Amino acid sequence: xxxxxxxxxxxxxxxxxxxxxxxxxxxxxxxxxxxxx
Numbered sequence: 001x002x003x004x005x006x007x008x009x010x011x012x013x014x015x016x017x018x019x020x021x022x023x024x025x026x027x028x029x030x031x032x033x034x035x036x037x
Contacts, residue, residue: 011035 013031018024 008035 011031013027016024016027018027
């Protein structure tokens with residue numbers, strides 16, 4: 001199974017910049033919410 005089979009192209013955040021672990025989790029949660037509806 002290829003990695004491309006597991007990830008959607010719009011789910012990748014190549015230039016994410018955060019200042020804390022809390023901010024990272026918030027950004028990832030927001031992105032996941034947008035993708036999954």
